[in-house]
Amino acid sequence: MSKILVFGHQNPDTDAIGAAIAFSYLQNQLGKTTEAVALGTPNEETQYALDHFGLPAPRVITAIKEEQADVMLVDHNEFQQSVADIAEAMILAVVDHHRIANFETANPLYYRAEPVGCTSTIVLKIFKENQVEIPQAIAGIMLSAIISDTLLFKSPTCTAEDEAAAKELAEIAGVDLEGYGLEMLKAGTNLSDKTAAVLLDLDAKSFPMGGANVRIAQVNTVDLNEVLGRQEELETAMQAEMTENGYDLFVLVVTDILNSNSELLIAGEQTEAVEKAFQVKLDNNRAFLEGVVSRKKQVVPQLTEAFN
């Protein structure tokens, strides 16, 4: 098939959408006929970045079959995170920065993965290897992806390569990295118009831990008090979710993206595991965690160990 769709994972974040737009542009410059699409609509942070650089949101698709196209994946590879009928598609290329699992192809393909903080950092490398110039708007959305995935270089997943890539892209995009970065991250922290239930579901995952069913939600904010001022409302919603879904423990991680700290709000009986995991004493069901911003690296492993 001559038509190729390029897309990131379900519930797309700024890298899933930004890397798709950038990699699709690059492929078109190299002579392919591709279209960047998405498996969902942009979140508020991503929409801010698209608007800032004058880019339209990619068309949303729900299946490949009706598209009559081959595919290129960015920012994911596991089939359960991809389009529903991915197993029947011809996958021509993958660019990603995650582990590889639940993935297979019938034919040789282009696969480019590196253990860096953001897919767009790898896409920048491929632009350079092919000596293709990056337009301002494309550089801008790639920069936005790196800022998003690394929380402006403060996440422990960030590497020196991500930071160097962001600086280079900020030059091309013509923006002040710190200033634009903070504004973009703030755009994703507009929580005041969301109900407690919506807020708890923005970015939540369940984890089995030593026999317990633990729910861990994370929200980014520029003001911890803006979120924690709604503690009572949040606790009521957490208790309701626990009853409804059988969670044994609900951990809400409220992350201050300006100062790179988090405050936990806990619901459930098994608070001892939380205190042990982070070596803190809960006070009013809350605890402050200095320097913690990554659920993947700084919350899940510690809590898992405390439960085991």
Add this chain to the structure above:
Amino acid sequence: MSKILVFGHQNPDTDAIGAAIAFSYLQNQLGKTTEAVALGTPNEETQYALDHFGLPAPRVITAIKEEQADVMLVDHNEFQQSVADIAEAMILAVVDHHRIANFETANPLYYRAEPVGCTSTIVLKIFKENQVEIPQAIAGIMLSAIISDTLLFKSPTCTAEDEAAAKELAEIAGVDLEGYGLEMLKAGTNLSDKTAAVLLDLDAKSFPMGGANVRIAQVNTVDLNEVLGRQEELETAMQAEMTENGYDLFVLVVTDILNSNSELLIAGEQTEAVEKAFQVKLDNNRAFLEGVVSRKKQVVPQLTEAFN
């Protein structure tokens, strides 16, 4: 773990061993501590190349556990083609040119695959991206791998990139590409001292085709008559293998690497499928196939279709 082993697939060919030696050298230049090893001893072609460039054969390993090392894979990814306990190893990197299947990791890794004819072509690219100079002997074994995988650019799996890479490496290695290439390929065609049974097992695979169990063996030669002069002995051995292993059809593909043609020798009842697949008439159980050198691309798909 600080120790890292780099290796190719079981029954190693020249690319499996050459790409391991080259990629290990590159990683060491970049500051890692790696050792190129192998999952078997070199075949005669590979041994010729190693001797020519004064390289020792890599140490043979049978398991990772006892080595206390992390691993980097070249020229394969599927676990059943790798070391027995690969699933328990920490895989840091893969460089390959095959489909991806039966492969997974717990952590993000470096994965570099491209649909080219040889892994060493990709390794050359990574050398350049990292601006690491290639020593003469390393260039020589990488060149040998490309010649081997592409049958001196005559296989349909060969791309323009493979050919350009080989020319560049021949310069560094200081050899005449055509002259050296033919000598190396010939070194792998020393069949006269092998029994018919050994010859049939050098490079043989079984394929289920429309209910039939088809065995397809391939041998490379510089003189079709040298092999087909032993037709009677070969047919006896093919019949014996069919009885012993329940094959319905035995196809021996004798490939003339000088002229890029093959002659088939067939045992079994279902000769109609063979005649249909290649649009030929068998004469004395044999048929000449003009321009056919690749079992993967020019024999298996055609025969599969004839059976279905």
